Ligand SMILES: Nc1ncnc2c1ncn2[C@@H]1O[C@H](COP(=O)(O)OP(=O)(O)OP(=O)(O)O)[C@@H](O)[C@H]1O
């Protein structure tokens with residue numbers, strides 16, 4: 001996808017400030033989606049490539065498939081781990097793809113290459129406690145037919161999907177009537193307490209090992225295949241491609257479950273788990289640098305501040321003039337306030353999806369999104385600050401002879417300052433909070449630990465991002481209170497415009 | 503000094519002011535009186551250019567008021583309104599000197615002029631550094647008057663300049679104002695609904711009712727030769743004020 005020169009330039013400019021994606025020409029970026037398995041796979045690939053002398057960096061947690069796919073097409077990243085089912089059902093939806101061969105050919109048309117299967121198949125499975133399955137002698141889904149009394153509990157997604165429960169029941173002619181939708185975590189607990197017998201899960205879930213769950217064989221081939229592969233750009237360095245191919249057949253379902261469990265249940269870091277793996281399989285010694293809490297804090301703060309500062313200053317420069325126009329020209333004002341109101345309601349993820357094809361991933365689209373969200377409070381407060389100035393004062397300025405421009409500069413804007421500053425303060429706080437979502441598309445900041453924390457269910461990590469973000473918001477409030485004190489003359493600080501009546 | 507020829511103003515369905523003619527001669531004070539809503543402020547706002555007349559013309563010192571001449575003419579008008587219209591974010595001094603600064607007067611010239619005006623309105627220079635909210639109502643009106651007089655305007659326009667003050671302060675300021683008008687030989691167009699005040703200041707009184715002139719003339723014309731019942735009613739309703747003032751004037 002080619003971009004306009006000007007936008008390209010702008011993006012490059014922002015990127016140069018924002019580090020991300022600051023890949024020097026030679027540095028390759030391997031990216032991962034925001035779940036553990038994908039991160040482990042990307043980390044393994046990164047360590048293998050690193051050991052063969054390729055300058056490579058792992059961009060962790062880059063959000064969902066869409067974002068990574070787009071980034072791969074635009075060349076911002078070199079490769080990432082993907083699933084065959086996702087590729088054929090989502091990326092290449094509409095094409096009829098029935099085998100890896102056809103899939104590979106279709107990808108090739110887009111300039112994308114695909115490795116052989118890594119081995120495991122991360123698809124839906126029906127799971128039962130090993131012990132229960134053993135006693136009832138169930139190992140395949142079709143065995144369930146013989147036990148109509150079993151209690152089923154499925155995730156809501158599985159209940160709703162066309163290729164979920166409804167299709168499964170038809171394909172296997174399952175007689176069970178005790179079937180309900182249930183949150184995944186509760187389902188595991190229900191299974192453990194034996195109030196539930198069968199649940200849906202992914203074949204590589206870490207919990208399979210933890211709860212000693214038996215995955216039932218899909219003997220009528222109902223579930224689609226989600227084999228793990230790496231996809232990469234065909235114009236990549238052959239050494240990189242070769243490195244990725246070394247993973248062919250190296251991880252089966254069982255091993256993938258173990259690796260996932262090492263992170264999710266034993267609390268080890270992905271780089272550590274990956275390092276153990278490559279040492280065992282390839283005798284590669286990786287020296288993984290774990291950054292200290294303080295180093296992470298400094299880096300996250302830097303990234304977060306840059307996102308907020310650029311987007312907020314740009315918003316201030318644009319929104320105040322717009323607010324003035326809105327106050328001066330009532331017709332125009334309705335339109336301006338209307339449009340900025342609508343922009344405010346666009347969900348941030350949707351906005352990212354719009355922006356990524358144009359601006360890529362990382363800092364630039366995040367800054368633009370934050371900019372857009374910062375407009376409304378400032379425009380609205382500038383507008384109402386000017387609008388609320390008593391007519392007697394506005395008219396006095398005109399009648400004593402000040403031209404409109406001078407009246408705005410000397411009288412009206414100073415009187416609206418409190419309101420405008422309050423708008424900026426609101427924007428700043430919204431901005432600091434929303435900037436945490438930037439981590440979804442690789443912009444870093446305090447959202448990074450929050451995202452990882454949520455994924456690993458690690459409160460400590462969540463707090464590592466949430467606490468500084470809250471403190472930063474308070475700090476910014478304080479700074480604006482200070483600015484207000486400096487900018488406003490004494491009688492304006494607490495009272496709103498207008499004079500005392502006595 | 504000021505000539506108004508058949509100016510009128512309509513607000514939607516309501517006629518705020520029917521065609522009105524009149525004048526203010528050099529050094530004279532004309533007072534427009536009438537009950538609330540009769541069109542007094544409308545008349546004044548037409549002269550300041552805040553409103554555009556639907557018909558008629560306004561001549562200030564022989565110059566026709568139009569969008570073209572308005573900016574220059576406004577510098578020759580002094581304007582004082584009920585609450586003073588002072589800018590709350592500026593000190594008294596900044597309020598007074600804002601236009602002089604805008605016109606690039608030198609600092610010494612500004613200071614000298616402010617000195618003269620302080621003398622004139624009988625205010626200590628301690629008040630110059632205060633903000634409007636830190637001044638009493640009477641002090642505010644004196645500052646507002648200083649602002650209006652700063653550029654030495656030809657014509658003073660005053661809309662209820664003493665309206666928000668309590669009786670004692672109002673009384674002091676009335677006396678001071680009258681002396682100032684006489685000393686500066688200013689032409690003044692003043693609006694009030696207080697017949698006593700009108701009697702005290704006005705060389706000519708114009709009584710309005712629902713946008714129309716009921717009678718014009720001196721206070722004795724209005725009391726002794728009322729044009730109709732309304733004039734007598736209007737005067738009698740406030741008779742005590744008017745007599746108080748007459749006693750003072752003597
Ligand atoms: N902007 C406006 N829009 C519509 N009607 C108006 C407007 N301004 C004034 N009017 C009407 O025009 C009439 C004259 O108003 P004006 O303000 O001149 O009265 P006034 O004599 O100054 O009264 P007061 O003594 O209460 O100040 C009133 O009936 C008022 O309701």
Ligand SMILES: [Mg+2]
Pocket residue numbers: 542543544
């Ligand atoms: Mg009025």
